[in-house]
Structures are given as C-alpha cells and as structure tokens.
Amino acid sequence: MLLTLQNYCLTVVYKPGPEMYISDMLSRATTPPQETDTHYRREMVCSMQQEQYDTTAIQQADYLNVTSQCLAQIRKYTEEDSCLQTLKAVVLGGWPEHKEDCPITIREYWGIRDEIYAQDDVLFRSQRVIIPKTVRPEMLRRIHYNHVGGEACYRQARDTLFWPNMQGEIKDFVQQCSVCNEYAHEQQKETMMSHPLPTRPWQLVSMDLFSYARQNFWEIDLLPDLSAGRCKAQFARYGIPDRVISDCGGQFDCREFKAFAMDWGFEHVMSSPRHPKSNGKAESAVKIVKGLCRKADRADEDPWKAFLHWRNTPTEGMRCSPAQRVISQRLRTLLPVVDQLLLPHVVTGVTDKLRVKHRAAKLIYDRSARDLPELSVGQHVRMKPLPSDRTGRWKRGVCMQQVGL
Ligand SMILES: [Zn+2]
Numbered sequence: 001m002l003l004t005l006q007n008y009c010l011t012v013v014y015k016p017g018p019e020m021y022i023s024d025m026l027s028r029a030t031t032p033p034q035e036t037d038t039h040y041r042r043e044m045v046c047s048m049q050q051e052q053y054d055t056t057a058i059q060q061a062d063y064l065n066v067t068s069q070c071l072a073q074i075r076k077y078t079e080e081d082s083c084l085q086t087l088k089a090v091v092l093g094g095w096p097e098h099k100e101d102c103p104i105t106i107r108e109y110w111g112i113r114d115e116i117y118a119q120d121d122v123l124f125r126s127q128r129v130i131i132p133k134t135v136r137p138e139m140l141r142r143i144h145y146n147h148v149g150g151e152a153c154y155r156q157a158r159d160t161l162f163w164p165n166m167q168g169e170i171k172d173f174v175q176q177c178s179v180c181n182e183y184a185h186e187q188q189k190e191t192m193m194s195h196p197l198p199t200r201p202w203q204l205v206s207m208d209l210f211s212y213a214r215q216n217f218w219e220i221d222l223l224p225d226l227s228a229g230r231c232k233a234q235f236a237r238y239g240i241p242d243r244v245i246s247d248c249g250g251q252f253d254c255r256e257f258k259a260f261a262m263d264w265g266f267e268h269v270m271s272s273p274r275h276p277k278s279n280g281k282a283e284s285a286v287k288i289v290k291g292l293c294r295k296a297d298r299a300d301e302d303p304w305k306a307f308l309h310w311r312n313t314p315t316e317g318m319r320c321s322p323a324q325r326v327i328s329q330r331l332r333t334l335l336p337v338v339d340q341l342l343l344p345h346v347v348t349g350v351t352d353k354l355r356v357k358h359r360a361a362k363l364i365y366d367r368s369a370r371d372l373p374e375l376s377v378g379q380h381v382r383m384k385p386l387p388s389d390r391t392g393r394w395k396r397g398v399c400m401q402q403v404g405l
C-alpha cells in the first residue's frame with residue numbers, strides 16, 4: 001500500500017463522522033431486501049465511483065509514461081474490443097455475486113476483479129494498462145525490442161502492461177523469434193542414456209583411434225595403418241565381441257568397416273556426431289593411455305610397462321584389475337608376488353558392481369539434466385553451429401527422419 005501511495009502527493013484532512021459517506025453508508029446499508037439487492041449494489045457502486053471522481057480527480061493516464069498518441073490508440077482499440085467493453089460495463093455496473101453469473105468472455109478477469117477499474121475509457125489493473133487484443137502483437141514486438149530472453153521481457157512488461165496469459169504469450173513470442181533462434185543458447189543437457197551393461201568379458205567393445213577399448217578394460221595396439229583389418233588381431237586373440245561402439249570417424253563410417261562387421265558377425269554402433277559422450281568408455285580410455293604415455297615419456301620409461309601395471313591394478317570400487325576381469329588372472333609384474341596368486345581365478349559379480357557404479361554416475365549426472373521433448377518428423381529445428389562456423393548462427397533445419405534411439 002505504501003508503495004502504491006508513493007505515486008501520489010497526499011494531503012491528510014480530518015473529516016467528521018457524518019461526512020464519511022462511504023463508511024457511513026456501508027455501516028447503515030446492511031442486508032437490503034432480497035429483490036432489490038442488485039439495485040442497491042449498483043447504487044452503492046455508483047455513489048462510490050461518483051465520490052471517487054469528485055474527490056480524487058487523479059487521472060491515472062497522467063501518470064502513464066506513454067505518448068498521448070499511444071494512449072489514444074489504446075483507447076480506440078479498447079472501444080472496439082468487445083471483450084473489454086463487456087469488462088468495462090461490468091466494472092462500472094458492479095460484478096455479480098457468483099463467478100457463474102459473470103459473462104463468459106471476461107471470466108478470466110474474475111480473480112483480479114477487485115483491481116480493475118476504468119478511467120477515461122481505458123481499463124487498468126492497478127497501475128497496469130489492460131491492453132486490447134488488437135494492440136497485443138505490437139506490444140509484444142516492443143517488449144521484445146532488445147531480443148532479451150522471455151523471462152526478462154516479462155519482468156519488463158509486468159509492471160506496466162496487463163492482459164490475460166501475457167506471460168505465456170511473451171514466452172511463445174520469444175521462442176519463435178527468428179533472430180534469437182539464430183543465436184540460441186545450447187539446450188539443457190538430457191538425462192544419461194547408458195549402453196546395456198555387458199554380462200561377460202569382451203561382449204561390448206568401445207573403439208577409438210588412439211586405442212582399442214572396451215568396458216573398463218582397454219586394449220592398445222600400434223597402428224601402422226588405419227584399416228579395419230587391424231581389429232582382427234585383437235578379435236583373433238579374445239574372440240569376436242557382440243557389439244562394437246565407435247565414433248563416426250572416417251575409419252569406422254565406411255564401406256570397409258561395414259563389410260568387416262558383416263563378415264565377422266558383430267553389431268557396429270556409431271555415436272552421434274559431435275556427441276563424444278556416447279562413446280565415453282573409449283574416450284576416457286584414450287585419456288588414461290595418453291596420460292600414461294606422456295608420463296612415461298617424461299620419466300624416460302617404457303610406456304608398455306606402465307600399461308602392464310595399469311592393467312594389473314584393481315579398479316576403484318571393483319576389487320579386481322582389468323586383467324583379472326578379462327583373462328581371469330593376475331599378471332606378473334616386477335613386483336614380487338606369491339605364485340598362488342598368479343593362478344587363474346574367475347572373478348564373479350562384475351556386472352552387479354558395474355550396475356551399482358552406473359546407477360551412482362547416472363544419479364549425479366541427472367541432477368542437472370532433464371529430458372527434452374522428442375522431435376517429430378517435419379518439425380522445424382535449429383542446428384547448433386559447427387565449431388568452425390565463425391558466425392555462430394543456429395541454422396534452420398527440418399527434422400527428416402529418426403535414425404537412432
Ligand atoms: Zn528475439
């Protein structure tokens with residue numbers, strides 16, 4: 001109330017009881033006869049409005065920071081707006097007792113009926129101008145003049161303008177703005193989708209060009225050339241995996257590799273372009289191998305010895321080493337070890353442990369992620385610019401078909 005009153009310059013005047021017309025009438029005009037109820041109410045509202053006009057003579061429009069031309073435009077369109085004319089009639093004539101008796105076109109104003117008033121043929125909700133329907137598109141353009149986000153636009157507009165569902169319409173308008181869409185922000189990351197967990201060693205193999213890798217175990221080989229046949233050495237040693245995951249680099253996304261997959265009978269899945277996370281196992285293996293190589297180089301040591309020790313070290317949270325999981329035995333290293341411990345021993349419960357690890361990782365990842373609505377064929381989309389695209393513009397596109405899950 002104090003904030004509202006700051007707009008006015010007040011002079012407080014003492015009025016004796018008999019001159020307090022409104023409160024006097026309210027206290028005396030109690031429970032009028034039923035049949036004349038509406039009549040009484042109307043009279044009361046009229047006398048209150050008369051008194052308000054007589055005594056205040058404050059023109060809300062004088063305090064509006066709009067040009068008289070703009071106000072005239074709002075006034076003109078308010079007069080042409082049948083819904084606002086009904087609203088005005090109800091505001092001046094008094095609201096009905098029940099919402100059901102209120103004309104259907106203005107029911108959305110029911111919840112705020114106490115704040116609405118008409119002045120100078122313009123309708124206001126408190127200090128906000130109620131904008132007629134025909135002027136709303138123009139107002140939306142003005143609100144979004146500086147192309148800031150929907151929330152900021154609404155914050156700017158809500159102090160001065162009002163119409164039902166203004167917030168929703170502002171949001172839609174900003175979402176459809178082609179200029180903003182060209183310079184969009186990246187979408188919210190989606191919740192984690194994991195590949196199905198393997199139930200036995202070498203069932204699922206992730207590959208990347210630096211190394212051959214698989215769930216938690218990786219295999220490293222020097223590649224004199226980049227042909228698909230290089231995998232054969234690994235597959236001949238450990239068997240053919242059920243499924244191979246790779247990125248869509250030229251060495252994997254080619255006829256030769258497709259023929260190799262067909263010939264050797266495994267399923268080949270490629271990760272989405274520019275989404276390396278979906279080949280995360282290989283990506284992280286590459287990171288580890290690079291780290292080992294770099295440090296071995298720096299210390300002038302043999303990197304193969306480093307790989308040997310890494311493969312023999314129990315993985316965090318697993319209680320067994322990569323070597324134990326793949327070939328069911330510890331590897332002999334330069335560390336002294338009892339012969340007994342080098343005998344083959346099958347490690348069980350690996351899938352369960354992996355599941356627990358995955359669940360925990362997903363829980364943490366999904367905290368800051370949410371699923372986006374699925375795209376439909378024919379839907380208009382904006383494509384994130386390639387890193388090489390200096391303009392940074394999100395280009396328009398159309399969703400053609402669903403190619404993967
Ligand atoms: Zn915009």
